[in-house]
Amino acid sequence: MSPTMGDSGKPLFEELGLLASEYDRVVDLMGREPTDPELVMFSLMWSEHCSYKHSKPLLKGFPTTGPRVVMGPGENAGAVDVGDGLAIVFKVESHNHPSAVEPFQGAATGVGGIVRDIIAVGAKPIALLDSLRFGTLDSARSRFLFRRAVEGIGHYGNCIGIPNVGGEVQFDERYEDSCLVNAMCVGVVPHDRILSCAAKGLGNRLVLIGNRTGRDGIGGASVLASAELGDDDADKRPSVQVGDPFTERKLMDLCQAMGDAGLLVALQDLGAAGLTSAASEMASRGGVGLAIDLDRVPLREQGLAPGEVLVSESQERMLAIVEPAKMDAVVEMARRHELDATDIGEVTDTGELEALWRGEEVVRIPSLYLTDDVPFYDVPRDAAPAAVAIDLASVPEPDDLSAAWLSLMGDPNVASKRWVFEQYDQLVGAHTMRRPGGDAGVVRIPGTDRAVAVSLDCAEWHTEIDPYAGGMASVLEAARNVACTGAVPIAATDCLNYANPEKGSTGWRLAESIRGMADALTAIDSPIVSGNVSLYNESPRGPIYPTPVVGIVGLLDDASTSIGSAFDRHDDAILLIGYGEPRVDASRYLGRCEGAPPAPDPSADAALFRLLAECARRRLLKSAHDVSEGGLAVALAESCIAGGIGAGIAVPAGRRADEALFGEGGGRVVASCDPSHVADIAALAGEGITVVQVGAVGGDDVVVDAGGSVARVSLQEAAAVWEGSIPEALEAQ
């Protein structure tokens, strides 16, 4: 026998994205040629997107355990204990390729997918964040993608009623063809209500809940998400799913009600590879088999082939395991929520996934073949040349430091992202204490006096130049943002966005950055509890930067102690707290991904985080704001704009005044406090951390004196440039 041929004249397995060697392995495992539906299932489950076949071996380096970890990687989302019998559940996920092809629906369904991951654990979603990367705004295509992706996120997130509390947006020509849309969702659940996806109980019913199944999103995980983008991307539009947030909201309410009533044995969302992925994960995880009758799956349109029903990525669907005696209650509860809940099969003891279609068996595969027997690949690890530090003499010194400062405030990568986050409901639920635009979003844990602080961040330039240090920097930037609110970082999630791992130094960057992330996470006691990998973010024009987006969750035991980034009052003392010297290397001021930025020091950051948390607990600080892109001068101006009051500081010039103002690196925080608290704060600083009083809040201008070179901008002008940059870039053309 020979493999089935596809429409194009090539073997079907090749059209579906499998290698010949992978096809041979399927035949070996099965002991026969797979049926067409079986082959479709293998092609999806063995795609990079579903199997992590190029990255899984590397992910083993992450710390994933700790005293707070309730549920680590492998489930729909991770969970950590936050006291009061509650767990916080969270995960970040990419929807990059669909967003590049159809940004509105791509981004919207990205939100829908990550929310269902949280619902599947039995949790109530309480916050959303997004990390977005596009080409520069002088490109019409990038402006289109940016506008539409933001609208899509708003459309979906606003309608399902989960507040959007933070995130980041970056623009760089490297993302022109391959934009990145990563979404994170945070939920809360009592420990005893956490649901697993493991199917259990011989004879228990397999129940499909929510939307009907249609043709949308067929092959999304393989042809779209696991290959480079190219010129024929418009043809891939049918592979993008279409979202319906109203149904998702009903699904969210229904799943919570069913969880509360104890009606569910297990729950799993249908995402990439649809029913195939959901059923095989549930079976493999529970060590059981599942028999599905495809004729019972409610369809939106007639004429779907069995393989299409099995891999459709129609949105707003969940798969549950229900005891037979509770079926009536499940169906009735779904009816009251105006949703379908359909018995489509049962739990068996075969360990196999079986599917009947028109009374005939069309699929019989041991589920582990799909979930665990994918061939793993070692990525080539060709190191890139070592970085060389920037010769400062080669960087022209600006004639006018004040003008350079204003110009940096207007760099879209530095400027206010208000245009983005004003399109999102930041407040629904009435628990949002710190809104987007500050260091991290802070959300009270409903029904308690505690709060969580959440940030999503990445240092992609640093990771390109020195992936080990860049991996550390990505973790520490996110964690520093969380620490600036006074929260203690407790756990992490990650979304690894990389180019084609089989090409160039991408594999090496992937491996090295994971090593750097792992070391930093260990140093700050924040294990990874969930994550996602998105490879092949590459087009004929080239690869994206290695972009390990890190989400850090921090805990405030007393929500009322949280700190914002805004300066408060005339004559408050301004402190520069932290470690490290500013450098122009790979800074926004330099404007190029060049040089050798200094590696961060995770143990010093850990000491900085302890200091900030202790200051918050004792209510010693009035504001704290991370020094990141744009350096000290931009951080100072941002705290001024947020507070509507000016400030003046003096710092040493170091190697050069412009580097002192705009250089980046180390772990530095601009903070403010009542002058009477300065000594108390300095006394609490641990080893390696300095606390220096550099100036005072007050006036209508923002002024920095760097060793005698004085830069000054008016608060009003700085705010106008900073706030106006992105809207103007979008309107200008």
Next chain:
Amino acid sequence: MSATRVAVLRFPGTLDHESAARAVEGVGGQAVYAHHEDTALPEGTQAVVIPGGFSYGDHLRPGALASRTPIMAAVKSHASAGGKVLGICNGFQILCESGLLPGVLRPNASLSFICRQADLEVADSGTAWTGGRLEGETLSIPFKHHDGAWFGDPGETRVVLRYKGENPNGSIDRIAGISNLSGNVMGLMPHPEEAQDPLLGSVDGRVLFAALLS
């Protein structure tokens, strides 16, 4: 004396019922949910809140489908008997669609969703809804909507709240909230249930919930 019983309406797609119920309880009322299919308000209901959200997914027009549900017939009877009704955001849209308030809510002039903290000027101190604040005094309450530009004849209504300064959504006369002429039915686009707690930035929304109990 027992607490004033306030019915908080829930339609499929309502989002703010929990925060509205907390706001009711926060000013000393007792919140009871009423559902779209119910043909009567809960026993002993003295006032009604229609919270925000995307009832029926905003299909057709925001508020259009919810305004034709059985529970809204009960709300109309309650209002015509002089009972208080507070509609917030989508609740305001439902009140206009059901004819309990005049006018319509059109898409924002920017054609985009806007979420922002706003200063609202008291434009009419004669209703119960602003807790005795004088005309020109301000309340800091956030708004967040895509279809929030009120359009109609201000002469047919009492303008209770206006956006201070720049008009954020293109509504007639910078209108943020109106009541009927008799003053018992109030609708506003901003979200007073999200201005109840100092940790969230403002407590100025309490007066609108306190008015339900007066």
